[in-house]
Amino acid sequence: MTPTPAHSAPESRRTALAEARLAAYLPMVYVAWADGDLEPEEIAGIRARMAAELPASCRDPLGSWLDPGAPPAAGELAVLLANIRRAGRELPEVARRSLTVLGEELALRRGTTLHPREREALSAIETALGLDGAEAAHGLVAEAPRQPEVIPPPAPFDVAALAAFLDGEQRATRERLRRLLASPEFAYLSEPDRETYRAQVLSWCHRLAEEGIGSLGLPREHGGAGDPAAFLAAFETIAHHDLSLLVKYGVQFGLFAGGIHQLGTERHHTAWLPAAGRLDLPGSFAMTETGHGSNVADLETTACYDPADGTFDIHTPHPGARKDYIGNAARDARLAVVFAQLETGGARQGVHAFIVPIREETGRILPGIHIEDCGPKLGLNGVDNGRIGFDHVRVPREALLDRFAAVAPDGTYSSPIASPGRRFFTTLGTLVGGRVSVALASVATAKSALCIAVRYAERRRQFGAPGGAETVLLDYPSHQRRLLPRLAQTYALHFALRELGARYVEMQTNGEGHRDVEGLAAGLKAVATWHATDTIQACREACGGQGYLSENRFAALKGDSDVFTTFEGDNTVLLQLVAKGLLSEYKKQFGDMHFLDLMRYVASQAGTAVRELNPIITRRTDPEHLRDPEFHLSAMRWREEHLLASVARRLRRRLGDGMEPTQAMLECQTHLLALARSHVDRVVVERANAAVAAITDVPGELGTVLRPLLALHALARLEADAGWLLEHGVLEAAKARAIRTQVDALCLELRPAALGLVDAFAIPDELLAAPIAID
């Protein structure tokens, strides 16, 4: 029996569907293909067995359905199934006893009675298929069950109370921003061209400025609200909206106006801040150059002071020294805060910031300024990033932002900070607000992604037991594993960042604690931005094809937030700063100790700080212990102390052998990065636990859900680093296994809380704007 060459396979298959005599065979044909488990030889065997009982006229049409070389397409199988179902609906219940009985009844309905030998053959094939015939027949004839709508049970805690707790002291600012951004004037554009998009983003920015939201962090005496906490809260909330708006807002009010505020003095504040805060004066923050991004100290733009006319000559010596990627530069900025090497009296004094006009009010580019558009980007295409070159542009002496250094009319340089290195780091340190803001925005974007993915996972069904409702995605352990540890980390970072924000505000208000805030901001910025990138991708995949559609927002979230890992300090570079900060913590006690002596000291001190591992603890696997924050913190502290002591030993050895410090640090670089990451992990767990311990809601429900959530986060972090912990004996194999089991158990336990946990982020539907996430 071979398919007739005279007819195409589809035609022959249609003939088979019409042939009354073949009706008995069709259920078996469908099951043979749909089951998907049969080898080509087995299909050929079934075909041969059927053909033996059929008259010649029926062999070819049936054979065309069972040709292993040309299997029926999915659409043809769907037609076959629909045929069987249509006819099967009218059959008595008894027809569902087996595939053979079903076939017999289908044939009978079309006036054909099976010969006993045919019946025997069908029965033998059914047996050979190894199926439960009754179940298969039922599955064929029964209508596909209509999927019951999923109505999630109420959250096992008070969602509104958690939302209020997450909002914290700046609740009113957040509520105000949510209302404003959810209004129709802030509705997202659908596939705008670049110019339309940029114009819209600028116009949104103007609306924020009109509402006084741009100048929240600027001093009252210069038109602001003097409220840096409100500025951070506004930034975090805007991060739920279009991220081009967020970045444009950040460049104008955070970097440009904030740069003048932090690095300038009264005359600069009076001259520029009111207009900058109202967005009457659009500006840029021009630090990065094509040739130097992370390495700011070696920027090449020059600012040479000329005492003859009291001006600085701002110059780009070669194309590699052009300012690059500068936000606001390609289209809107009229003024720029430009970082350049200050030179006076023939001596270089390092990188300083200057106010440089780049456009007239009409938008015309000023003489000596060259601006290029950076062109299309991976995301943030509503922001006009550009390159700026300076061809001996003269600016007055007063253009130097002189909080940390001044140049007298005769060219004499002076600074309250004697050491050039300290001056440089103090200058950059004042810009830490950008890092705090980007870290907050990253967690906000992770919240948006999780909110969309968890809501979808609560509704979407896929696969299930035959005849029953399909399974809700979030009931799959794999889905819980993908979403819940990331949700837990989002909460942990939220709490850690809330504390960082508070310390930053304190630093702004009373000037205390610069160093601590800088180190913490660098570490948390790196971890939070990586977390956002990872979470958005996981959420995108968790929504399948729907996740890929632009209307469901992941395309924008991914493309627009991706660069968070790079700007405001590249993450890898930042983590090295964190590690160096940890090493030099010891330096505080010993002032200007030589680097080698310092490493000797760190190695000995950190070495004694690394406690003996307690063999009972390394073996304990009971859930109570595994969920105990004390266990998480002690394991994380041990890892951090061990990494600190061991890297100090390695550095000491190299320095002792006469190696240059830079080379020694290079050889230990990955070790330093591991130290920094372990430090940030520990800090996040510590701060998050402290925040939750402080909860005093009356029914105590919030702690009941947040404690296991934080345990999930901590255990997932330990699980991720189980290799190192096993290597160093912090865990025994049984304990590593128990941690994995406990992570699964916590995912299952927290599954009913997932929806409430994302709803507590209080992101308005208008901002979320993903159809799959909205009722």
Ligand SMILES: Cc1cc2nc3c(=O)[nH]c(=O)nc-3n(C[C@H](O)[C@H](O)[C@H](O)COP(=O)(O)OP(=O)(O)OC[C@H]3O[C@@H](n4cnc5c(N)ncnc54)[C@H](O)[C@@H]3O)c2cc1C
């Ligand atoms: C969309 C966008 C907007 C921006 N807006 C502004 C703006 O408004 N103003 C502004 O001044 N700048 C802006 N930037 C620039 C941004 O701050 C820089 O891109 C960033 O600092 C990184 O510099 P780079 O691009 O030169 O990368 P590089 O420093 O060359 O880094 C490239 C890679 O090398 C690695 N690397 C570098 N140094 C080390 C090291 N010591 N050890 C190990 N690895 C290392 C990094 O991890 C990175 O992976 C923007 C950039 C973008 C993309």
